[in-house]
Amino acid sequence: xxxxxxxxxxVMVKDLRAELRTKEAVNASLAFALVILLxxxxxxxxxxxxxxxxxxxxxxxxxxxAGTLVLNRSFARxxxxxxxxxxxxxxISGAALFLGKxxxxxxxxxxxxxxxxxxxxxxxxxHWTAQFPQLFMVLLLGTWALTVxxxxxxALTVNIRLREVxxxxxxxxxxxxxxxxxxxxxxxxxxxxxxxxxxxxxxxMIVGFDVIFxxxxxxxxxxxxVG
Amino acid sequence: xxxxLLFALGLAAMALLARNTLAVAGYPNEANQGAIxxxxxxxxxxxxxxxxxxAVSLIGSVMFLLTRNFKYxxxxxxVTEVGLAFLAANLVTGSIWGRVIWGIWxxxxxxxxxxxxxxxxxxxxxxxxxxxxxxxxxxxxxxxxSIFAFxxxxxxxxxxxxxxxxxxxPVFWGGGSIPAEWYITAVLNLLAMVLLGIVxxxxxxxxxxxxxxxxxxxxxxxxx
Numbered sequence: 001x002x003x004x005x006x007x008x009x010x011v012m013v014k015d016l017r018a019e020l021r022t023k024e025a026v027n028a029s030l031a032f033a034l035v036i037l038l039x040x041x042x043x044x045x046x047x048x049x050x051x052x053x054x055x056x057x058x059x060x061x062x063x064x065x066a067g068t069l070v071l072n073r074s075f076a077r078x079x080x081x082x083x084x085x086x087x088x089x090x091x092i093s094g095a096a097l098f099l100g101k102x103x104x105x106x107x108x109x110x111x112x113x114x115x116x117x118x119x120x121x122x123x124x125x126x127h128w129t130a131q132f133p134q135l136f137m138v139l140l141l142g143t144w145a146l147t148v149x150x151x152x153x154x155a156l157t158v159n160i161r162l163r164e165v166x167x168x169x170x171x172x173x174x175x176x177x178x179x180x181x182x183x184x185x186x187x188x189x190x191x192x193x194x195x196x197x198x199x200x201x202x203x204x205m206i207v208g209f210d211v212i213f214x215x216x217x218x219x220x221x222x223x224x225x226v227g
Numbered sequence: 228x229x230x231x232l233l234f235a236l237g238l239a240a241m242a243l244l245a246r247n248t249l250a251v252a253g254y255p256n257e258a259n260q261g262a263i264x265x266x267x268x269x270x271x272x273x274x275x276x277x278x279x280x281x282a283v284s285l286i287g288s289v290m291f292l293l294t295r296n297f298k299y300x301x302x303x304x305x306v307t308e309v310g311l312a313f314l315a316a317n318l319v320t321g322s323i324w325g326r327v328i329w330g331i332w333x334x335x336x337x338x339x340x341x342x343x344x345x346x347x348x349x350x351x352x353x354x355x356x357x358x359x360x361x362x363x364x365x366x367x368x369x370x371x372x373s374i375f376a377f378x379x380x381x382x383x384x385x386x387x388x389x390x391x392x393x394x395x396x397p398v399f400w401g402g403g404s405i406p407a408e409w410y411i412t413a414v415l416n417l418l419a420m421v422l423l424g425i426v427x428x429x430x431x432x433x434x435x436x437x438x439x440x441x442x443x444x445x446x447x448x449x450x451x
Binding site: 201 | 292359364368371372375376378382386389
């Protein structure tokens with residue numbers, strides 16, 4: 001019998017291996033991120049000072065859009081050959097299955113973000129290296145919010161009509177607080193200002209969001225998967 | 228019997244609304260804002276009615292997951308639809324007030340933004356329901372989403388409050404100086420909205436139950 005963490009690890013490694021062999025979600029997500037970055041350059045003057053101020057927001061919109069592509073595939077990948085039924089029937093808890101998938105998505109979305117970030121820095125003249133350790137922390141926390149909510153909703157929407165539309169429709173409004181916090185913090189950090197004073201409450205808010213939604217997802221995932 | 232009770236409740240709601248509308252029309256205009264100020268007698272009660280609806284929707288969703296009784300699912304969807312209508316009324320009345328006082332229909336102020344996010348959350352709930360065919364799955368998934376949405380509401384409200392605020396501070400229950408008579412009208416209007424909400428919810432609930440009965444009859448017919 002595998003322990004809970006071994007079960008999580010098995011699911012996570014399996015998902016990552018499947019994704020790295022085809023690279024379909026990651027490639028699509030990266031290409032999509034680049035296209036949105038290009039589109040933004042038409043919407044805003046990229047070298048304008050105001051664009052630099054809203055760059056935190058732009059960056060997280062790119063991450064949220066690109067991340068959804070990865071998350072959409074997470075459970076949809078299990079549909080051919082009824083793999084999802086087999087996984088649910090496997091002698092592991094729904095929570096382990098969910099956590100394994102969420103962690104695999106987390107790694108993939110973070111990878112896409114870490115590639116998109118320097119590209120963003122080059123195209124928009126943003127100094128993302130100035131406060132990199134703190135920026136990386138915000139990235140870790142914000143991305144976990146995105147993946148944990150995205151993964152549970154990916155399970156909710158896997159076999160319904162209009163899956164590709166429903167996932168972002170459900171995910172983004174729920175994510176508003178976390179995304180807003182991440183945007184506020186990132187906007188400050190890319191202009192070289194470290195997190196201080198008022199910004200700390202945003203950091204706490206994202207941490208709180210992560211904790212609450214991870215807990216609720218772990219409680220409800222069994223209901224979602226088994227019914 | 229149930230029909231008569233429902234009609235009686237509906238009539239009571241209408242009578243209260245008529246009484247309040249006449250009363251509000253009789254009040255003097257506010258010194259700075261003029262007649263448009265009176266919209267608050269409707270704006271605030273519909274917002275509170277919408278909040279009640281969200282709470283009942285959560286109860287219905289949790290009860291469904293615990294008991295698997297479709298009655299609770301029907302309650303959850305009915306009350307969510309009614310709540311969404313109340314919240315829409317709140318947004319619209321607020322928007323009209325904003326157009327007159329601020330000169331703009333919409334501003335990205337804290338309360339407006341949070342109300343819009345809540346509206347989108349519960350609209351997502353209804354969209355999710357429409358996308359799922361199988362009744363048990365629909366009820367389960369919708370209940371799960373409803374719980375997520377309800378937990379999100381306070382976080383949304385607090386976070387957006389930190390973000391910015393431009394909305395006028397609460398007039399009722401906020402320590403302002405308001406004639407007692409006005410409080411009574413506001414409270415009576417809240418009562419009217421709650422009664423209206425109950426009537427609409429119960430009517431919708433029956434529709435939902437009839438629909439389920441039709442579906443099950445249809446399935447039985449197909450089975451033969």
